[in-house]
Amino acid sequence: MPQTSIAPTRTNLIRQKKDLxxxxxxxxxxxxxxxxxxxxxxxxxxxADALQKEVWALLGTGYGAMEKARLVMGSDHVEWAALAVxxxxxxxxxLRGIMxxxxxxxxxxxxxxxxxxxxxxxxxxxxxxxATFREVLLxxxxxxxxxxxxxxxxxxxxxxMRRVNALQHIFxxxxxxxxxxxxxxxxxxxxxxxxxxxxxxxxxxxxxxxxVS
Amino acid sequence: xxxxxxxxxxxxxxxxxxGVSGRLATTVDEVNQALDDAQAAKDVGIVxxxxxxxELIPDxxxxxxxxxxxxxxxxxxxxxxxxxxxxxxxxxxxxxxxIKL
Numbered sequence: 344m345p346q347t348s349i350a351p352t353r354t355n356l357i358r359q360k361k362d363l364x365x366x367x368x369x370x371x372x373x374x375x376x377x378x379x380x381x382x383x384x385x386x387x388x389x390x391a392d393a394l395q396k397e398v399w400a401l402l403g404t405g406y407g408a409m410e411k412a413r414l415v416m417g418s419d420h421v422e423w424a425a426l427a428v429x430x431x432x433x434x435x436x437x438l439r440g441i442m443x444x445x446x447x448x449x450x451x452x453x454x455x456x457x458x459x460x461x462x463x464x465x466x467x468x469x470x471x472x473x474a475t476f477r478e479v480l481l482x483x484x485x486x487x488x489x490x491x492x493x494x495x496x497x498x499x500x501x502x503x504m505r506r507v508n509a510l511q512h513i514f515x516x517x518x519x520x521x522x523x524x525x526x527x528x529x530x531x532x533x534x535x536x537x538x539x540x541x542x543x544x545x546x547x548x549x550x551x552x553x554x555v556s
Numbered sequence: 557x558x559x560x561x562x563x564x565x566x567x568x569x570x571x572x573x574x575g576v577s578g579r580l581a582t583t584v585d586e587v588n589q590a591l592d593d594a595q596a597a598k599d600v601g602i603v604x605x606x607x608x609x610x611e612l613i614p615d616x617x618x619x620x621x622x623x624x625x626x627x628x629x630x631x632x633x634x635x636x637x638x639x640x641x642x643x644x645x646x647x648x649x650x651x652x653x654x655i656k657l
Contacts, residue, residue: 476573
């Protein structure tokens, strides 16, 4: 449906054509952005998905081992053992931008100590739990980075796609229809004008003839 | 910067075995308070939130996951729930581009 509220004048025609060009340019740029985002997302998604599944599986094992350790030693003992652990992973976060999306890149330094509590005092399952959580922790910085990247890129991609679709399916056709409407109205007016002039001409010729004779 | 864990007691205890400090949280207020503190703290780089408490504050989690850079917020499974009923990264990508990897 063309916007009939717009007066079919030449000025409006020029203005609408300019808007249409602007919309088309925007569409092209956004479309390219969309492609770049998809490329970026696909390249990290596989790695991220695999790492996430790995960490989830590890956590499953870890929780199971914890449960057992608590059953064998009692919650208090496990907590005491945990108190002995004092060194942990140190992370350093930097930001880089992909198509205006801030993406973190994380550097991890140091690692938790292999064994800190006295093994004589604790059950073997606790060692298993500690080892598992230790392994999880070593993967956490990488996981955090990839998860954040995927989330943000996916979100930006959704936004971009919505804009691309809006331009492609709503705005550009609307401008095109309006322009077609203005052009046809202008042409119609021109034809009317020609007809009026012709009519006027014949009338003048007739009256001139009458006055001569 | 440090890693911090917020949420389920099992997860907090488990990560403390690897030297990660944690905050127990089971109610909406506790989680919000813990997250506020984590955001205010200068030395917290990554915040792990267990799924059971993340579900209590879906809007804030969504916002943090998308916007917060320091600290980064990551949701992890809690001991009670199986990983299958969580939205994996693959699902997110699938929703965004409509391609299954």
